[in-house]
Amino acid sequence: MVQLLPLSQCLKLLGVPIETWREYKARMPRPIPFKVIDCMGHVNPNDVKRLLIEAGYSFEKQSPEQ
Numbered sequence: 001m002v003q004l005l006p007l008s009q010c011l012k013l014l015g016v017p018i019e020t021w022r023e024y025k026a027r028m029p030r031p032i033p034f035k036v037i038d039c040m041g042h043v044n045p046n047d048v049k050r051l052l053i054e055a056g057y058s059f060e061k062q063s064p065e066q
Helices: 005-015 018-025 045-054
Strands: 035-037 038-041
Touching: 005 018, 005 038, 005 045, 038 045
Parallel strands: none
Antiparallel strands: 035 038
């Protein structure tokens, strides 16, 4: 079972800056499924990653330019 996390922690875990999150959130085909735990919305990091990829985000590390 995957541990649900607050969205901010999930983005840190995935290495996605908040500015990038805001940009790609607008492109997502559907909203992220939140589960309310202790009055806070928690998400499955795998759901967030999948929706970002569907919106066009790439998690591939880019090599430094030389």
